[in-house]
Amino acid sequence: xxxxxxxxxxxxxxxxxxxxxxxxxxxxxxxxxxxxxxxxxxxxxxxxxxxxxxxxxxxxxxxxxxxxxxxxxxxxxxxxxxxxxxxxxxxxxxxxxxxxxxxxxxxxxxxxxxxxxxxxxxxxxxxxxxxxxxxxxxxxxxxxxxxxxxxxxxxxxxxxxxxxxxxxxxxxxxxxxxxxxxxxxxxxxxxxxxxxxxxxxxxxxxxxxxxxxxxxxxxxxxxxxxxxxxxxxxxxxxxxxxxxxxxxxxxxxxxxxxxxxxxxxxxxxxxxxxxxxxxxxxxxxxxxxxxxxxxxxxxxxxxxxxxxxxxxxxxxxxxxxxx
Ligand code: AHR
Numbered sequence: 001x002x003x004x005x006x007x008x009x010x011x012x013x014x015x016x017x018x019x020x021x022x023x024x025x026x027x028x029x030x031x032x033x034x035x036x037x038x039x040x041x042x043x044x045x046x047x048x049x050x051x052x053x054x055x056x057x058x059x060x061x062x063x064x065x066x067x068x069x070x071x072x073x074x075x076x077x078x079x080x081x082x083x084x085x086x087x088x089x090x091x092x093x094x095x096x097x098x099x100x101x102x103x104x105x106x107x108x109x110x111x112x113x114x115x116x117x118x119x120x121x122x123x124x125x126x127x128x129x130x131x132x133x134x135x136x137x138x139x140x141x142x143x144x145x146x147x148x149x150x151x152x153x154x155x156x157x158x159x160x161x162x163x164x165x166x167x168x169x170x171x172x173x174x175x176x177x178x179x180x181x182x183x184x185x186x187x188x189x190x191x192x193x194x195x196x197x198x199x200x201x202x203x204x205x206x207x208x209x210x211x212x213x214x215x216x217x218x219x220x221x222x223x224x225x226x227x228x229x230x231x232x233x234x235x236x237x238x239x240x241x242x243x244x245x246x247x248x249x250x251x252x253x254x255x256x257x258x259x260x261x262x263x264x265x266x267x268x269x270x271x272x273x274x275x276x277x278x279x280x281x282x283x284x285x286x287x288x289x290x291x292x293x294x295x296x297x298x299x300x301x302x303x304x305x306x307x308x309x310x311x312x313x314x315x316x317x318x319x320x321x322x323x
Pocket of ligand 1: 043044045046047121122172200225226227228255256276
């Protein structure tokens with residue numbers, strides 16, 4: 001067991017050492033801030049846009065050396081890599097936590113080493129907020145409440161819902177699930193046919209909806225907690241000879257409003273898509289610049305987001321989207 005746990009850490013430290021080695025080649029007149037970023041994974045289009053935003057921002061031209069790590073949706077990988085960042089004495093740790101719980105110990109190590117920790121995207125569940133410098137991300141519960149209100153106004157009663165959840169224990173899953181579950185309590189004619197995690201991936205979303213349709217389940221709504229699971233659901237619905245979206249057999253509700261997600265919304269295969277904004281790179285850059293200037297950032301910052309109804313979405317609205 002011990003050997004198993006030590007290997008990823010050793011690998012991480014070796015990788016970090018390489019990255020730091022090249023950073024030290026920068027001219028001494030140009031201070032370089034070392035930022036260690038622990039990313040959740042590469043599970044979705046949203047995540048790819050988020051990674052790109054961070055990598056485009058934390059460049060050497062902008063005064064940074066970025067040490068990027070993809071945790072492949074595993075919290076133990078994130079804990080190991082954050083511990084590695086502490087041992088390497090990076091200037092800032094940026095963490096997009098896969099799930100909310102289990103962070104106190106490693107964040108205490110970062111605090112003891114005086115390394116600021118900036119949380120992005122998802123939140124953590126700790127009693128002591130001094131364990132992180134600040135957080136910037138989405139109000140996932142609000143996103144879900146907006147979707148549920150739209151369903152109430154536009155889909156009405158007698159809904160037979162398949163709920164595709166994201167990674168269990170992640171803020172995005174917790175907030176979006178709470179919103180739908182509150183909607184189910186308030187609308188007794190809505191029936192929850194199935195509630196399963198698709199881990200935010202297209203493949204799992206497709207697998208779940210395929211199995212339900214094959215077993216003859218009567219469903220008329222898929223509530224997918226992200227675009228990629230909605231893509232999988234639509235593929236399964238169409239493969240079963242049914243139609244998805246506006247005026248179809250099964251309505252599809254989605255979150256993220258990525259380019260591909262909005263394209264399917266424009267094609268009316270997704271009825272309603274609530275934005276989750278992934279462009280956190282410039283936001284974290286601004287936080288770091290403020291900290292470097294001796295200013296104290298807001299503890300919690302919610303980004304503003306919009307929602308898109310397929311019946312009012314136009315190509316022009318898609319043209320100026322950045323992700
Ligand atoms: O935490 C944000 C969520 O994570 C996005 O909705 C989802 O697509 C991603 O994987």
